[in-house]
Amino acid sequence: MTHREAHGGPDHRGGEHGAGEHGPVTIGVAEHRTRILDSLSPLPAVTVPLSLARDRVLAADIVALVDVPGFENSAMDGYALRQVDAATATREAPVALRVVADLPAGSAVDPPLGAGEAARIMTGAPVPHDADCIVPVEDTDSGTGTVLIFRAPQPAAHIRHAGSDVRVGEAVLPAGRMLGARDLAAAAAVGVRDLLVHPAPRVGVLSTGTELRPAGESLARGQIHDSNSILLAAAVAESGGIPVQLGSVPDDEDALRAIFEQNAATVDAFITSGGVSVGAYDVVKAVLAPLGVWFGPVRMQPGKPQGFGRWPGTGVGTPIFALPGNPVSVFVSFEEFVRPALLAMQGRSDVQRDAVRGVARGIASEGWRSPAGRAQYMPVVAEWHPDGTLGVRPASSGGSGSYLVASLAGANALALVPEAVTEVREGDVVDVTLVP
Ligand SMILES: Nc1nc2c(c(=O)[nH]1)N[C@H]1C(S)=C(S)[C@@H](COP(=O)(O)OP(=O)(O)OC[C@H]3O[C@@H](n4cnc5c(N)ncnc54)[C@H](O)[C@@H]3O)O[C@H]1N2
Numbered sequence: 451m452t453h454r455e456a457h458g459g460p461d462h463r464g465g466e467h468g469a470g471e472h473g474p475v476t477i478g479v480a481e482h483r484t485r486i487l488d489s490l491s492p493l494p495a496v497t498v499p500l501s502l503a504r505d506r507v508l509a510a511d512i513v514a515l516v517d518v519p520g521f522e523n524s525a526m527d528g529y530a531l532r533q534v535d536a537a538t539a540t541r542e543a544p545v546a547l548r549v550v551a552d553l554p555a556g557s558a559v560d561p562p563l564g565a566g567e568a569a570r571i572m573t574g575a576p577v578p579h580d581a582d583c584i585v586p587v588e589d590t591d592s593g594t595g596t597v598l599i600f601r602a603p604q605p606a607a608h609i610r611h612a613g614s615d616v617r618v619g620e621a622v623l624p625a626g627r628m629l630g631a632r633d634l635a636a637a638a639a640v641g642v643r644d645l646l647v648h649p650a651p652r653v654g655v656l657s658t659g660t661e662l663r664p665a666g667e668s669l670a671r672g673q674i675h676d677s678n679s680i681l682l683a684a685a686v687a688e689s690g691g692i693p694v695q696l697g698s699v700p701d702d703e704d705a706l707r708a709i710f711e712q713n714a715a716t717v718d719a720f721i722t723s724g725g726v727s728v729g730a731y732d733v734v735k736a737v738l739a740p741l742g743v744w745f746g747p748v749r750m751q752p753g754k755p756q757g758f759g760r761w762p763g764t765g766v767g768t769p770i771f772a773l774p775g776n777p778v779s780v781f782v783s784f785e786e787f788v789r790p791a792l793l794a795m796q797g798r799s800d801v802q803r804d805a806v807r808g809v810a811r812g813i814a815s816e817g818w819r820s821p822a823g824r825a826q827y828m829p830v831v832a833e834w835h836p837d838g839t840l841g842v843r844p845a846s847s848g849g850s851g852s853y854l855v856a857s858l859a860g861a862n863a864l865a866l867v868p869e870a871v872t873e874v875r876e877g878d879v880v881d882v883t884l885v886p
C-alpha cells in the first residue's frame with residue numbers, strides 16, 4: 451500500500467523568516483532546541499553508590515577490577531573428578547568413586563583427589579585443582595560415601611573458567627551510558643562499589659497566573675486549577691530529573707522575582723509556565739527579559755511563545771525555560787525543548803525521541819488543518835492495524851487546541867506536521883512520536 455505524504459496548501463510559507471498568523475515568526479523548533487542544547491553542559495559528575503546509580507549516566511569508563519568468574523567453579527550440582535577415572539562409565543556398567551570431600555558454594559577447601567576419588571560439589575563452588583570435569587548429580591546415584599557414575603563425562607565438562615566472562619582491566623561499561631539494571635549488575639560483579647555519574651538535575655517548577663488554584667480547590671468565576679505544575683513535575687521525574695515544586699505565583703513581578711532569588715542557588719534549572727505572550731499581565735517576560743532572557747515566537751503550534759535564558763547568579767547562572775501557559779503548549783514545549791535539555795544535563799547524547807511513520811486514519815474526509823509556516827504537534831491516538839500500518843487520528847475533535855488538557859491524556863503520540871504542510875488528509879503519511 452502506498453500513501454501520500456501530508457501536503458502543503460497553496461499558501462504555505464516556510465523558511466527562516468516565514469510569517470505565522472500572528473505577526474513575524476523568526477525561529478524554527480530545531481533551531482531553538484539547538485540554541486538551548488548548545489548553551490548547556492552535563493552537570494559535574496558525582497560519586498554515588500550502585501544503589502543510587504540507576505538511570506544515571508556514567509561519567510567515566512568502568513573496567514573490571516577482578517576476573518569474572520574469579521576462579522574455576524562448577525556449573526552443576528554434582529561431583530568433581532578426573533575425567534579419565536570415569537571415561538568408561540555407562541548406566542549398565544557404572545564406575546564407583548570414593549567421595550573424599552563435600553564442597554558447597556563458598557567453600558575455600560581445595561581437596562587433593564587421588565585416582566578413583568571424587569568430591570561432591572555444588573554449583574558455584576571452586577573446582578579442586580586435581581579435578582578436570584564435573585558430573586551432574588543426575589548422572590550418578592547421589593552417593594555420599596561412594597558414588598556410582600552412570601555416564602562418561604566430556605573433558606572439562608560443566609566447569610566455568612576463571613576470566614571467561616571478563617578479565618581484570620577489560621572494558622565493561624563506557625562513559626556516556628545510561629545505567630540500567632544489567633549495567634549495575636555488571637559493575638557490581640567486576641568489583642565496583644561506587645560510580646562516577648552525572649547527577650539528576652533538580653528542576654524548580656513554577657506556575658504563574660492570578661487565576662490559578664491548587665488541584666481540588668473550589669473555583670470562583672475566572673479561576674482554574676493549576677494543571678501545568680502537576681504535568682511539569684511529573685514530566686521532569688519521567689525525564690530523570692528531581693522536580694522541586696515552587697507553587698504558583700500571581701501575576702506579580704516582585705513575588706515572581708523573589709521565587710527566582712530564593713531558589714536559584716539550589717536548583718539546576720527553572721521551568722515556568724504562563725506569562726510569556728503579549729498580554730498586559732505577562733509577568734515572566736516582564737521580569738526576565740530585562741535580564742537578557744530571550745523571548746520570541748517559535749514556528750510551532752501549539753507552543754509558539756517561548757523564553758529561554760538564565761537567572762543571573764554564581765557562574766553562568768541558572769537556566770530558565772519560560773513556557774507558555776496553555777497546557778497542551780506546555781506539554782509540547784517540554785517534549786521538544788525541556789526534555790532534551792534535561793537529558794543533556796544528565797550527560798545523555800540521545801536526547802530526542804525516535805519518530806515513526808504513521809498513516810492518518812479514521813479522520814474526517816476533510817482531514818485536519820495545520821497553520822501555514824508553523825510545525826504542528828497534534829496530540830493523536832496511534833494504534834497498529836491488522837495490515838501492519840500505524841494508524842493515527844487526533845485525540846480530540848478539538849485538534850491541537852492548546853487548552854485541551856483533559857483530552858491530551860487520551861493521546862499516546864504527537865503527530866508532527868511540517869511547517870510547509872497545511873492539511874493532513876485521510877491516508878496521508880505523518881511522522882509520529884510516541885509519548886508516555
Ligand atoms: N494577542 C495574542 N494573544 C495570544 C497570543 C498571541 O500571539 N497574541 N498567543 C497565544 C498563544 S499561542 C499562547 S500559547 C498563549 C500564551 O500565553 P501566556 O504564556 O502568556 O500564558 P497565559 O496567558 O498566562 O495563559 C494562557 C492560558 O493558559 C492557562 N494557564 C496558565 N497557567 C496555567 C496552569 N498552571 N495550569 C493550567 N492552565 C494554565 C491560562 O489560564 C490561559 O487560559 O497566549 C495566547 N494569546
Ligand code: MOO
Pocket residue numbers: 750751752753754755774776779852853
Ligand atoms: O502556541 Mo499557543 O502555544 O498555540 O497555544
